[in-house]
Amino acid sequence: MAPKVLVSDKLSETAVQIFRDRGIDVDFMPDLGKDKDKLAEVIGQYDGLAIRSATKVTEKLLEHADNLKVVGRAGIGTDNVDKDAASRKGVIVMNTPFGNMITTAEHAIAMMFAVARQIPEASASTHAGKWEKSKFMGVELTGKTLGVIGAGNIGGIVCDRARGLKMKVIAYDPFLGQEKADKMGVEKVELEELLKRSDFITLHVPLTDQTRKILSKENLEKTKKGVRIINCARGGLVDEEALAELLKSGHVAGAAFDVFAEEPATENVLFNLPNVVCTPHLGASTTEAQENVALQVAEQMSNYLLTGAVENALNMPSVTAEEAKVMGPWIKLASHLGGFAGQLTDEPIEAINILFDGNAAELNVAALTTAVLAGIMKQTNPDANMVSAPVVAKERGIDIATTTQTKSGIFDGYMKLTVVTPTRERSIAGTVFSDGKPRFIQIKGINIDAEVGEHMLYTTNKDVPGIIGTLGGTLGSNGVNIANFTLGRSHQGKDAIALLYLDDQPPADVLQKLKDTGLFLQVRPLQFDVA
Incomplete structure (x- = not known):
């Protein structure tokens, strides 16, 4: 289904046509922004809202905007947009700082x-x-x-x-x-x-x-x-x-x-x-400027809704269309790393540290960081995204640090996430292979090579015989098919892990059977959005 945009202020017909030409369903109602009650009635239908200064995007309006993804302001000033409320809602706020x-x-x-x-x-x-x-x-x-x-x-x-x-x-x-x-x-x-x-x-x-x-x-x-x-x-x-x-x-x-x-x-x-x-706020009031900012906001909103490119956003790192193409798999990896750590963390998070190595350090690190945060925060707030997650992290007092470094290992680039809680640190690293697929390459300092699937099972144990047989036998006898099986250990006889990619989520009673064997220190089902 095509994205749907509402233009609630006076934008030029040329700008409205840009939405149509890009395949976006657009409703042009230039006086609707002055009627806050009517706007609140209809805003839930739209993915995007294009405005000038007449429309007031308040916290109350955003409560009705369940599908809204982006607000585009044709012009520089965004005093008429509650950016904090938009961020909490996960809505990107864009302006057009260069048009006028x-x-x-x-x-x-x-x-x-x-x-x-x-x-x-x-x-x-x-x-x-x-x-x-x-x-x-x-x-x-x-x-x-x-x-x-x-x-x-x-x-x-x-x-x-x-x-x-x-x-x-x-x-x-x-x-x-x-x-x-x-x-x-x-x-x-x-x-x-x-x-x-x-x-x-x-x-x-x-x-x-x-x-x-x-x-x-x-x-x-x-x-x-x-x-x-x-x-x-x-x-x-x-x-x-x-x-x-x-x-x-x-x-x-x-x-x-x-x-x-x-x-x-x-x-x-x-x-x-x-x-x-x-003069009555005429700074941007020339024919050329009004047309420029209208065309610019239409292009920016279209690019975001169709390709994920983020330009001139006030509450999220910008990602150009070119970056979006390259970074897609890395954004997905960042989300998976955050999702892994978030699903395993049962305590309050005190700090989040992210290392970017090699060619990963040359990417848009700010955007990748927000993707990691979104992956973590989604575990307790399913509606969290790259816009709202940094707000949630800040409200929780989480210390966030990033480090970049030149290539230091066998991979051209990788990301490593470390989550600090009151009792422990948990780390996971990943990279993107040439096929564009994210991979987990290290957990708890133990090297692995694991493809990311929708349904996964993570176990920890001491390195003793019988682990593979117990996992395979228990899952197989209960109708759970294994698509991919990855093992790793720190040293012989020491800590070991297993990460299994399954066709379906294992039932609770099957997980309990694994725990009852006494072989495993941890048995955790995981889910990832791989679409």
């Missing part, structure tokens, strides 16, 4: 010009029949210092455009390396220095706990007298009350805001102040 980069950067530059030359006020005055040429004395941008807070995708474009205007560009961004700064032609500084030196300050960071009111009252008071501040990023980055006071006192010479702490902003402390330019 140029448009938003250009708007920031336009706002900088507007506040530098007081264009809106001068225009309004002239339209009113006044000719107040001497009233609107502006400043040049050439030679001025522009402080850019956040030098990522959009901030980087602003830096480039500002350098073209012959401005001196300084940037504060904790993730900006010196090499990248040199390549961009900007001076990397700390926030304190940026505040003191900048003639203009423009913000290009997301709204997080770390960036909320990054221009606080305290920081605004540290700015250079006569500074002009531009915010086309997110509302809430600037203390608007404090900025209004500094504008009135003349310490801040002007401000240009496209975003506000409360939107829609029908009232705001910055409104009607002199030399304050305000």
